[in-house]
Amino acid sequence: MPSEALEAALRDLLRAVDPQWQPPVLPPVEDETQQRYERIETIRLQLGHALAADPRFTARAAEDVVRAVLLDGSSTSQLVHPLIEAIGRRGVLLRLIEAVENGPCERRASAAAAAYWVRCWWPQDRLFEAARAAGIRSAVELRRFLDEHAQHVIRSAGEIDDLWPRFWRACLATFVMCEDDEIRFQLQTAFPLDSSRYAPKDADLLVEARRIAESAPERFQRLRDGTTGYGAAI
Numbered sequence: 001m002p003s004e005a006l007e008a009a010l011r012d013l014l015r016a017v018d019p020q021w022q023p024p025v026l027p028p029v030e031d032e033t034q035q036r037y038e039r040i041e042t043i044r045l046q047l048g049h050a051l052a053a054d055p056r057f058t059a060r061a062a063e064d065v066v067r068a069v070l071l072d073g074s075s076t077s078q079l080v081h082p083l084i085e086a087i088g089r090r091g092v093l094l095r096l097i098e099a100v101e102n103g104p105c106e107r108r109a110s111a112a113a114a115a116y117w118v119r120c121w122w123p124q125d126r127l128f129e130a131a132r133a134a135g136i137r138s139a140v141e142l143r144r145f146l147d148e149h150a151q152h153v154i155r156s157a158g159e160i161d162d163l164w165p166r167f168w169r170a171c172l173a174t175f176v177m178c179e180d181d182e183i184r185f186q187l188q189t190a191f192p193l194d195s196s197r198y199a200p201k202d203a204d205l206l207v208e209a210r211r212i213a214e215s216a217p218e219r220f221q222r223l224r225d226g227t228t229g230y231g232a233a234i
Contacts, residue, residue, distance in 0.1 A: 006071040007036060010043045013064055017050045017057050048078035051086070058086035066095050070110045080117035089160050093118045097163065100170035105178035112171050112190040118160065119230040164231030168192060169202060176208045181219070184212065188220050192229030 014021045024042045029035040051058040051065065058065060062083060069079050084092050096118070099111035136145050171191035175184055193213070195206055213220035222228050 003071060004036070006068065007040050007043065009064070009068040009071055010040065010047050013061060013068060014043060014047050014050060016061060016064075017047075017054055021046070021050075044072070044076070044078050048082055051079065051082035055082070055086040058082055062087050062091070062095070066092075066099070069096075069114050070099055070107050073110050073113065075113070077117040077121075080114050081121055084118065084121050089118050089121060090163065093160050093163050093167070097167050097170055100167065100174060105174065105180060105183050108170075108174045108178070109183045109186045112167075112174070112187055115167060115190065115230050161231065164229075165197060167231070168197060168229060169199075169205075172198070172202065172205050172209055176205055176212070181216070185219060188213075188223040189228045190230055192226065192232050193223055194226065194229075194232075197229070197232065 011023065024039065024046070026035070026038055026042065029038065047068075065079055065083050069083075072079065080092065093115060096111045096115050100108045100115075102108075134145065168191040171187050175187045175191070178184065178187075193206065193210060195203070198206060209223075213223045217224060
């Protein structure tokens with residue numbers, strides 16, 4: 001459900017990055033919840049564009065952007081990707097891991113969901129600008145250029161492979177600790193149940209997570225079939 005706190009956070013950030021910003025005027029809707037949802041969708045999109053256009057501001061406001069992400073449920077990349085461009089993948093993922101490790105369950109689940117956008121970030125604009133600067137003209141040349149340069153550009157935004165085990169462990173612990181089935185359902189794609197990816201001290205957590213997954217096999221099918229874990233080679 002869209003929250004007043006999220007809407008306020010988005011508005012505050014937009015006013016900070018653009019003091020001339022004015023709230024959108026949308027067609028009236030009788031349902032206040034639907035009206036707030038539409039306002040949030042519009043404001044989030046505007047904010048995402050503003051953050052992408054001003055990476056220096058985004059870097060300075062990184063903590064506020066993360067707070068907005070954690071209120072949002074992270075169903076889109078609109079805030080996460082501009083933040084990656086501003087402070088790098090590593091800086092973003094570290095902040096999200098800390099949020100998964102601490103705080104209320106809903107906030108932890110939002111942080112875990114946001115990590116998906118770190119995992120799948122692809123610097124399209126940056127690569128296409130580099131291709132234009134290199135004089136690339138044909139589709140064949142572009143594909144070759146992207147194949148040769150994509151991983152280098154992605155790595156330049158921060159190595160993160162070493163951070164995923166800490167992230168998985170935080171998600172595993174949250175899955176076990178938080179008894180809300182909806183939060184557990186949201187978390188299940190974020191971490192694997194493969195014991196080889198965890199320290200021996202986490203054995204009890206893994207046993208309990210497997211018990212929970214087996215107690216609702218249809219609900220946690222993906223977790224049970226080994227196709228989960230952001231950053232994991234599945």
